[in-house]
Amino acid sequence: MEAVIKSVKIAGMQAAVPPHRHSYVETPELFTQEEADKIYGSTGIHSRRILPKHLCASDMCIAAAETLLQRLEWDPASVDILIYVSQDSDYALPASACLMQSRLGLPSSAACLDVSLGCSGFVYGTWIASQLLNGSNGTRALVLCGDTSSRHLLPNDRGTLPLFGDAGVATALEFDESWPDSYAVFGTDGKGGQHIAVKAGGRRHPTIPDSAPRSGEEEAKLFKDSRLHLNGAAVFSFTLKVVPKLIKDTLALADIHADDIDMVVMHQANKFILEHLRKKAKIPEHKYLIDMQDFGNTSSASVPLAICHKLSSYFEDNESKKVMLGGFGVGWSWGCIVTDMLPSVAPELIEIPDDFEPLSLEQV
Structure with missing residues (x-):
């Protein structure tokens, strides 16, 4: 599906991350130095x-x-819309976005x-x-995106443990009739959901649990099924099949060439995948951000x-940049947008303190 977005900039x-770092390099019981x-x-x-x-993820986003x-x-009373994008909701119900509205002081409208x-x-x-x-x-x-992906991992899963971390971000959007159009392309293939x-x-x-307690065997299976299953080979195959076309189609919709883009920022899956995408799309290294170290x-x-x-200093020259922002993965689901970007304030990163007051159903 294709979309033209008018008058929104x-x-x-703003990003928020925990101060606590974990490196697989420091787990010799799982990985040798060579590995x-x-x-x-x-x-x-x-x-x-x-x-x-x-x-929770919501706390980082808040x-x-x-x-x-x-x-x-x-x-906060001037914010009309809040979208919370996450696969780690605080509660089965209500929606976390409702609690965030109250915590942030957004209007009831x-x-x-x-x-x-x-x-x-x-x-x-x-x-x-x-x-x-x-x-x-x-x-x-406000578009708030956050996940605590590390909590889905088996503690001894060598295939996933080094890969996933926790973060929350906030993006502010504003209606501006003078702003140039943005262009977006989306797609879905549920056959890859597994x-x-x-x-x-x-x-x-x-x-x-049902009315009867589970057996030890059932509990062990549930423990494993409650953690992330990742088929790396299938992810790589999907990415190389879908994402180069996604980039091509988005450029075509925007009626521009790759040379017209100032910066490309794709979902930070892993360096190997991103480098393959960059080379296939023929995007110069200086216009392509890889940052997951x-x-x-x-x-x-x-x-x-x-x-x-x-890219905080990248936007400090007060000149609009044409950026391509793309995401791809779980679902399978993918999307890419080309937009002119000149933030009113430069993007920044903060660390959320351990004593941050958590979002609470009882306190909002």
């Missing part, structure tokens, strides 16, 4: 940020949003909803919020996180 970005070197060489990941158990609102000097998407979630969330602004009297929106999945935890395979794969947060970590 990115006003700012660790090989993992780093292919993934580009050295360490990940791990959120303490008493905090920390990012509160900081961003202050830096933009936006009154605001439209707030959760979107359950992973790697493509930032692009989808930006598009949804933009279209809601265009179809309403709203003028400002290749990146957490089988248990939903209604199909609930973790809530200190964070790992952070799911829906990865694109804004990379921007906030590496």
Whole structure:
């Protein structure tokens, strides 16, 4: 599907990560130094940020949003839309976005909803919020993306443990009739859903026990099914099949060439995959951001996180940049957007303290 987004600009970005770092290099019981070197060489990941158990993805997003609102000097009452993109909701119900509305002080007239998407979630969330602004009297929106992917991992799974980290981001969107059009392309193929999945935890395979206690064998199976299953070979095959065409189609929709793009930021899956994509799309290295060394794969947060970590000074010259932002993965789901970007405040990264007050059903 193709979409033209009119009159909406990115006003700012803010990322929040935990201060706690974990590196597979420091787990000799799982990896030898030679194995660790090989993992780093292919993934580009050295360490990940791990959120303490008493905090959730929503808390990182709230920390990012509160900081961003202050830096933009936006009154929370002026925000009309909040989209929370996550596959780690605080509760089965209500939607986390409703609780975030109260915590952030947004007006009761605001439209707030959760979107359950992973790697493509930032692009989808930006598009949804933009279209809601265009179809309403709203003028400002927040797109909050965050996941605690590390909590889905088996503690001794050598295939996934080095890869996934935790992060939350906030992106501010603003209606501006003078802003140039943005262009987006999306796609879905549910046949790939089995290749990146957490089988248990939903209604199909609930973790809530039935009337009778589970056997030890059933509990062991549930423990494993509640963790991430990742088929790396299938992910790589899907990426090389779909994403180069996604880039090509988005450029065609925008009626531009790759040379017209100032910066490309794709979902930070791993270095090996991203390098293959860059070469296939013939994008110069200086126009292509790879930044996961200190964070790992952070799911829906990865694109804004990379921007906030590496491109803060890039936007300080007060010149608009034409950027391509893309996400691909779990679902299979993919999306890409070409937009002009000149944030009112430069993207920034903060660390969320351990004593941050968590979002609570009872306290909002």
